[in-house]
Amino acid sequence: MFEPLKGLRVIDTSHVLAGPYAGYQLALLGADVIKIEVPGIGDWTRKGGQLPELNEAGMGLSYMSQNAAKRSLALDIKTPEGRDILKRLTANADVFIENMRPGTMARNGLGYEDMKAVKPDLIYCSISAFGQDGPYSRRGAYDHVIQGMCGIMGTTGTRESGPTKVGAPYVDFATGLNAAYAISAALHQRRATGEGVHLDVAMLDTSMMLMASLLTSHLSSGWKPEPAGNEAWSRSPTSGCFETSDGLLMVAANNIRQIVPLLETLGLTELAEKARRDPAAMRDELNGLRPALEAALLARSASAWEEDLNAVGVPAGRVRNLAEMLAEEHAAVRQLTTPMEAVPGTTVHVPTAGFKANGAAIAPTTPAPRLGEHSREVLAELGLSEDEIDTLVSDHIVGTTDGAGDRTPASASAAFARL
């Protein structure tokens, strides 16, 4: 098993999507991730998803998909006792993740400086919408707000449609991955220097980094991106989205090694011969090629072209929807998801790590926890006696799965309750 982070402990106080997805990556890599949740209510995503019975049980699909392999401690961190427990847990941990509005943790005595005082080599990762500094730092945001601001919407859609959002909340998930990458690098550095760090990971920054070469091109040449629609970013006439007899096909022939077999497969043999003989001259003719390609591709199905073009080394793929891709053998071999039992009798498929190690996928072995499922266990490991734990529960500072201890703090209730 690939468990490079085994033995490391992560305190994950984050909620919604971006923060929890970071903690999930670390849990997949073997870290002991303790998720701190608001007693009585838990992460907002517990009630999010398409299976109402799971939402009812506080095990919504949204929660399940990024909190597997974690333990749950329901703890009111706005009480002195809750704060004290969080600090004691952190003193025994390696990584701390939070994604409240900047300033929230510090105001509650749980900021980087507070936590560094109890664990000097702590890796403290703050995930936020706009970063810890700058004019917008105090603003909160969700994925679509960042998509609207970062420029991506000027590259999607068409001139006719106007700015168009990417359908999936890609900024959230990319921010989680970015945070996990930063944390992994910081752990490596800590081994060499013995020093921790305050990592400042922002959704806006992540969204801008996902446009890496666009930033360089714009700032260095003044070029402004246009909406690409379904076209290839290269805008090469031999790369792009084409109609076939039964649907859309993406084709990418970007060099002469790909263009010649593309033309041959489409039956454009004269052009193929010309391209083979004199690639440089062909380059000047490329723009005029598009109508011939369009006409040829209409003759057969997208699957048939996909098969034949790939057989001669031309990257091509029929445009599929999510269900179609997930149903294919390739997705199964890559083990992109793994089944877990959310609540007895209900199977939920959760994402794996997105890469393999020595040929094996990296999948969680335990499902996402019920709210407060590990409260007693985690506190006992911290050295608290059963009596002390009972007192915390009856004082509503710690919540357990049976609902004991639940009394959601008002501010958290307002912030976390799902309407």
Ligand SMILES: CC(C)(COP(=O)(O)OP(=O)(O)OC[C@H]1O[C@@H](n2cnc3c(N)ncnc32)[C@H](O)[C@@H]1OP(=O)(O)O)[C@@H](O)C(=O)NCCC(=O)NCCSC(=O)C(=O)O
């Ligand atoms: C998501 C937010 C906009 C929500 O903002 P707010 O509603 O203003 O809430 P905050 O997160 O700042 O604070 C929540 C309050 O709950 C309190 N709080 C938090 N945890 C606890 C526990 N365990 N116990 C008691 N109280 C708690 C915390 O102290 C705050 O109260 P006070 O101390 O009284 O203030 C913001 O958190 C944010 O911008 N986060 C960073 C970016 C991010 O992750 N965005 C969501 C990505 S997901 C997404 O885009 C999507 O789903 O789509």
